[in-house]
Amino acid sequence: MKEKLEQIKQEALKRIQESTDPERLNEIKVAYLGKKGELTSLLKSMKDLAAEEKPKFGQMVNDTRSAIEDVLDEAKNRLESAALNEKLKKEVIDVTLPAKKPRMGHRHPNTIALEEVERIFIGLGYEVVSGPEVEKDYYNFEALNIPADHPAKDEQDTFYISGDFLLRTQTSSVQIHEMEKGRLPIRMIAPGRVFRSDEVDATHSPCFHQIEGLVIDKHVTFSDLKGTLDRFAKELFGEETKTKFRPHHFPFTEPSAEMDVSCFKCGGKGCRFCKGSGWIEILGCGMVHPHVLEMRGIDPEEYVGFAFGVGLERIALLKYEIDDMRLLYENDDRFLNQF
Numbered sequence: 001m002k003e004k005l006e007q008i009k010q011e012a013l014k015r016i017q018e019s020t021d022p023e024r025l026n027e028i029k030v031a032y033l034g035k036k037g038e039l040t041s042l043l044k045s046m047k048d049l050a051a052e053e054k055p056k057f058g059q060m061v062n063d064t065r066s067a068i069e070d071v072l073d074e075a076k077n078r079l080e081s082a083a084l085n086e087k088l089k090k091e092v093i094d095v096t097l098p099a100k101k102p103r104m105g106h107r108h109p110n111t112i113a114l115e116e117v118e119r120i121f122i123g124l125g126y127e128v129v130s131g132p133e134v135e136k137d138y139y140n141f142e143a144l145n146i147p148a149d150h151p152a153k154d155e156q157d158t159f160y161i162s163g164d165f166l167l168r169t170q171t172s173s174v175q176i177h178e179m180e181k182g183r184l185p186i187r188m189i190a191p192g193r194v195f196r197s198d199e200v201d202a203t204h205s206p207c208f209h210q211i212e213g214l215v216i217d218k219h220v221t222f223s224d225l226k227g228t229l230d231r232f233a234k235e236l237f238g239e240e241t242k243t244k245f246r247p248h249h250f251p252f253t254e255p256s257a258e259m260d261v262s263c264f265k266c267g268g269k270g271c272r273f274c275k276g277s278g279w280i281e282i283l284g285c286g287m288v289h290p291h292v293l294e295m296r297g298i299d300p301e302e303y304v305g306f307a308f309g310v311g312l313e314r315i316a317l318l319k320y321e322i323d324d325m326r327l328l329y330e331n332d333d334r335f336l337n338q339f
């Protein structure tokens with residue numbers, strides 16, 4: 001029996017030493033120390049021993065059990081720390097590697113142009129206001145002297161939401177909201193998004209931006225309009241810029257005009273940029289129609305106004321000599337980073 005015990009012990013120790021993974025150690029533990037293991041069955045055969053031998057042999061079995069347990073524990077620790085070391089080696093982090101640089105954004109050409117326009121008009125004492133993009137037909141057309149059957153409605157086809165609501169086709173609607181506030185005089189610009197049912201191409205987009213301007217006060221004249229917009233053009237495109245006003249028609253102004261600036265590329269001689277004419281069309285303007293004032297309860301005998309509307313993209317495209325409007329909306333880093 002003693003030899004058998006010694007043999008079991010040696011065999012167990014050998015298998016423990018040889019095993020290379022902790023799973024195997026568990027199997028060995030079950031095979032030798034488990035309920036149906038070798039040591040247990042040896043204990044069971046103790047009944048055949050003489051009574052005085054039993055305690056001694058029992059003690060020997062227990063010693064063997066704890067010897068095997070000790071070696072098992074030690075092997076388990078050894079294998080586990082080896083596995084951990086292996087894992088650490090594989091997952092090593094090189095803290096000296098340079099970090100990925102965060103990509104810094106910057107202002108969009110539209111934003112740069114808008115801030116420039118705002119700077120100019122704030123300098124002239126204007127307030128910057130805004131109005132809703134979803135608008136009632138009334139504010140976008142009717143109150144601007146464009147009744148239901150007016151042909152101007154065809155030119156500014158838009159997206160109808162429901163019933164009376166549509167996406168505004170022009171920031172001119174903000175004129176009406178400002179007049180409704182009932183505070184006079186008014187000296188405001190209103191930048192914002194407008195919408196038209198247009199196909200996308202190099203000069204059109206179903207969504208673009210306008211900046212509206214409105215002044216209402218006593219004794220305002222067409223000269224004030226011309227002086228203001230001439231100053232604006234010179235601030236924006238340079239002191240040498242000349243302006244020219246051509247008669248035009250807008251339903252909410254009378255008289256109405258379009259303003260051209262002398263081509264800042266060729267100085268007015270005529271080049272590819274201005275299509276040979278020496279002039280570039282830049283905005284629409286006019287004296288506020290008396291009927292528009294009347295509809296808002298403002299007495300046109302006492303108050304006079306002028307208004308203008310300019311396309312923001314148009315300014316950005318001209319100022320930065322961009323020949324395709326789509327570039328402004330594609331958000332391509334390589335394009336945007338140039339401004």
Ligand code: DAH
Nearest residue numbers: 170172284285286307308309
């Ligand atoms: N709202 C006009 C448009 O979208 C632009 C415009 C023209 C605005 C003349 C004005 C103005 O305030 O006086 O075509």
